[in-house]
Amino acid sequence: MTIRHTRRVFLSAATMMAAALATTACGSPQDTASGGGDSAPVKVGLVYSQSGPLASYGKQYIEGFKAGLDYATKGTGKVGDRKIELTEVDDAGDPAKAVSAAKELIGKGTKIIAGSTSSGVALQVAPIAAQNKVLFISGPAATDAVTGANKYTFRSGRQSYQDVVTAKSFIGDAKSKKVVVFAQDGAFGDANEAAVKNVIGGAGATVSSVRAPASATEFTPFASQIKAAKPDLLFVAWAGTTGPAMWQTLDQQGVLSSTTVVTGLDIRATWPTFGAAGSKISFLSHYFDGASDTDAAKAAKAKIPGGTLDLFHPDGFAAAQMVVRAAQEGGDDVDKMIKALEGWQFDSIKGQMTIRAEDHALLQPMYQAKLAGSGTAYTATAQKTLTGDETAPPVTQMKG
Numbered sequence: 001m002t003i004r005h006t007r008r009v010f011l012s013a014a015t016m017m018a019a020a021l022a023t024t025a026c027g028s029p030q031d032t033a034s035g036g037g038d039s040a041p042v043k044v045g046l047v048y049s050q051s052g053p054l055a056s057y058g059k060q061y062i063e064g065f066k067a068g069l070d071y072a073t074k075g076t077g078k079v080g081d082r083k084i085e086l087t088e089v090d091d092a093g094d095p096a097k098a099v100s101a102a103k104e105l106i107g108k109g110t111k112i113i114a115g116s117t118s119s120g121v122a123l124q125v126a127p128i129a130a131q132n133k134v135l136f137i138s139g140p141a142a143t144d145a146v147t148g149a150n151k152y153t154f155r156s157g158r159q160s161y162q163d164v165v166t167a168k169s170f171i172g173d174a175k176s177k178k179v180v181v182f183a184q185d186g187a188f189g190d191a192n193e194a195a196v197k198n199v200i201g202g203a204g205a206t207v208s209s210v211r212a213p214a215s216a217t218e219f220t221p222f223a224s225q226i227k228a229a230k231p232d233l234l235f236v237a238w239a240g241t242t243g244p245a246m247w248q249t250l251d252q253q254g255v256l257s258s259t260t261v262v263t264g265l266d267i268r269a270t271w272p273t274f275g276a277a278g279s280k281i282s283f284l285s286h287y288f289d290g291a292s293d294t295d296a297a298k299a300a301k302a303k304i305p306g307g308t309l310d311l312f313h314p315d316g317f318a319a320a321q322m323v324v325r326a327a328q329e330g331g332d333d334v335d336k337m338i339k340a341l342e343g344w345q346f347d348s349i350k351g352q353m354t355i356r357a358e359d360h361a362l363l364q365p366m367y368q369a370k371l372a373g374s375g376t377a378y379t380a381t382a383q384k385t386l387t388g389d390e391t392a393p394p395v396t397q398m399k400g
Contacts, residue, residue: 041085042327045105047098047125048115048139050090056267057312058117061139062088064316064349065114067303071296071317072324079327093117095124106132111334112326114156114319117312119143126153130400135326135337137319140312144195148359148396152334154341155362156319157312158286160191161393164199164235166284166366167262169386171233175204180231182222184214184238192237200233219246223253236263243270247277256280265369267311271378278371278378285367287314287350288380292365297349314349318362321346322355354388359396363388 046065049058069084077083087105091098098121102113106128113129114137116122122141129136130150138146138155142163146155171177181196183189193209201207210225226234234255238246250256256277265271265283274281285291289301289309300317301307322341330337342357354363368384 039081039083041083042079043085043087043105043108043110043112044323045087045089045102045110045113046115047089047091047101047105047113047121049093049117050088052091052093054093054117054140056269057140060267060310060312061115061117061316061319063304064300064313064318065320066316067300067313068296068317068320068348069324070303071299072321079324082327084323084327089115091115091118091121093121095121099124099128102128103132106134111135111332112137112323112337114323115139116141116146119146122146122155123149126150129153133334135334137322139319140315144393144396147361147393148398150400151338151360151398154322154355154360156322157315157362158364158366159361159393160195161199162364162366162391163264163284163286164195165391165393166368166386167196167233167235168200168203169368169384169390170260170262170282170284171205173204174200177205177232178230179205179207179233179235180226180229181207181209182226182234182236182238183209183211184216184240185211186214188239189237192235196235200235205233214240217242217245219249220253223249223255226250226255227253227258231259234259234261236261238263244273244275247274247281251275251277251280265311265371265380268308268378271371271373271380272376274371274378276374278373281371282383283369283371283380285369285380285382287311287367288369290380291367291369291382291385292350294347294349294351296347300349309349318346318348318353321348351385352388356392356395359398361393361396363392366391 048061049055089101102125112135116138117140119141122138126149129152136153140157142160144159144161179200181193183192197207210222212222262282265285326337329340341355345354350365366386367382369380371378371380373379
């Protein structure tokens with residue numbers, strides 16, 4: 001496990017206003033976001049995947065975080081008189097490493113932990129935050145279980161429910177519609193099938209599935225089963241190196257032209273794997289470069305290496321905005337940080353974000369997208385933007 005210390009200094013335009021309000025309420029401006037008036041740094045621990053299977057996601061997260069921190073503090077490096085001190089830790093996607101890192105950071109006085117590229121990691125770190133009464137802001141981890149995990153846990157990315165609701169939007173009213181889930185056997189396929197049955201089936205659709213062994217390399221039999229089912233919507237949940245062959249077979253067997261086929265749009269590096277089938281697929285999307293044209297998106301593009309935004313840049317960017325908000329309004333008081341974040345609306349890369357007070361779900365825009373191109377050169381365009389209210393998950397009772 002490697003630990004990297006980075007000292008960054010940022011100032012917010014809201015600092016003076018926050019100080020003035022706190023003076024009115026408490027009688028001393030030194031008692032505001034400085035935790036008693038000293039200039040000790042605000043310690044922030046970033047525990048995420050620098051290596052391991054989700055390292056590419058982690059790279060986007062940290063790039064987005066640093067761009068967001070610069071944006072939220074107007075590049076001056078401070079919250080009040082306090083520096084933001086980042087400690088970056090590689091969990092390699094391993095929950096045990098993440099828990100160990102979180103405990104070590106907490107032991108050193110860190111009261112804000114962010115990151116969690118992996119859902120498995122997020123679900124292990126959330127209880128640690130509650131036990132130690134520190135703020136935890138989960139990142140790209142999409143599991144619905146992070147929402148409502150406990151009052152100390154927030155999220156800066158989307159959750160699976162928002163993905164599936166976006167998929168549902170391609171068929172409108174789901175009542176009496178037939179939906180087939182095509183997925184590999186295993187936990188990943190199980191989770192996707194369950195989500196579709198819960199969200200789209202719960203809206204009145206009949207949901208069935210066609211499952212393939214993870215080792216399958218011949219997909220014609222599965223394509224035949226799908227065509228015979230005559231679905232109104234085919235939801236494809238696939239992972240691994242067999243993706244290109246699977247999509248090519250679905251295309252050759254006429255599946256892509258016989259129904260609406262929806263899958264998630266992953267990071268840009270994966271787009272060529274769809275091949276010629278890419279233009280025939282409807283994509284649900286968390287984010288891609290060009291999906292929004294907000295001030296925050298423009299600022300992020302100016303800071304991100306290469307100037308092209310990708311899937312998880314918004315998660316890091318929003319996390320930084322949440323960290324700055326918490327430090328400005330709460331100082332070192334975690335309960336005040338929580339109150340400052342609950343119900344907060346802010347503009348970020350994707351547009352308006354709302355932290356729902358009841359369960360800390362992050363309401364945000366989601367996108368319908370199409371791909372065009374060939375070879376290694378593909379572009380995505382937004383067909384429709386769904387608002388945060390349109391993709392809002394049901395309120396979850398806070399567990400702790």
